[in-house]
Amino acid sequence: MPQESPNPSTNGTSRSAQQQTITRVLRQARSRIDPRDIPGFAAVLGPRHKPGLTQDDVSHLLGVSTKWYRNLELGKPLNYSPTFLRAVRRLLKLNDVEWDTIWQLVHDRKTPDAQPARAPRVGDELPASLRAFIQAQRWPTYLCDYRWDLLAYNSAALGDYPWMLHGTNVMEWALTYPEARTQLIRWEQDWAIPMIAQLRLHAEHWVGDLGMQALIKRVCADPVARGLWNAPHLPTLSHPDAASTRKLYLPRQGTREFEVTLLTMKVDDLPSCRLMTVIPMQDAPIHS
Secondary structure, eight states: OOOOOSSHHHHHHHHHHHHHHHHHHHHHHHHHOOGGGSTTHHHHHOOOOSSOOOHHHHHHHHTSOHHHHHHHHTTOOOOOOHHHHHHHHHHHTOOHHHHHHHHHHHHSSOOOOOSOOOOOOGGGGOOHHHHHHHHHOSSOEEEEOTTOOEEEEOHHHHHHOGGGGGTOOHHHHHHHOHHHHHHBTTIIIIIIHHHHHHHHHHHHHTTTOHHHHHHHHHHHTSHHHHHHHTOTTOOOOSSOOTTOOEEEOOTTOTTOOEEEEEEEEEETTEEEEEEEEEEESSOOOOOO
């Protein structure tokens, strides 16, 4: 938080202006979100036909209390975590200017564009032919490494899973993000437990990998995911079963449920990576 000014009245005026800016930015962002673009919204919170989210909507989708989100929108100086603020950014689709403004006013410093420096990713060196292959698929297709870091995805995947635009780790999104629990039907039984089982197996295989350990730490910071991680009778799976199906909601499809199967493929030139295609078992929207 900013240091107190020698002139309390000046500092109070400045703080009030900051609070008003935070309120204005977040309220405007809420007003322009179309609930129909949020997968599973209609099924969980009821159908809506006009743009705009309420504070209750936002707090539910973020997995926090309405009071906590309302405090942020009112600009109250509380200890909002970076993870929470980034979730707000994703849900409300804050542009770069809005995001920089919110971060700086809340934390009194510029956005951490980043994140701590990381080693170059495989995705930076992907063969052009592989990228072209991924883009050419009509169904959602993406490439991730053994830590489930996204390396590439096609437009169909981005249309169904908008969070991919932010380069979010696949495992972290599915296991810890509130919006995943809205979009993925029977989240715990059909999605989370099999994925936790995969993560446990990878953790044993990549024991000394610092990135893997960091992923596990982020996942287990979520109390629900941590409970699944500690479950004594997890299934033994190395990858999704291509014969099994799961259900999810898709953007702008209301309460309609879509049944899909996940096809996992290896890429010979990238042995530690997996190519994933989400195949619908019925007619689904095709993204151009």
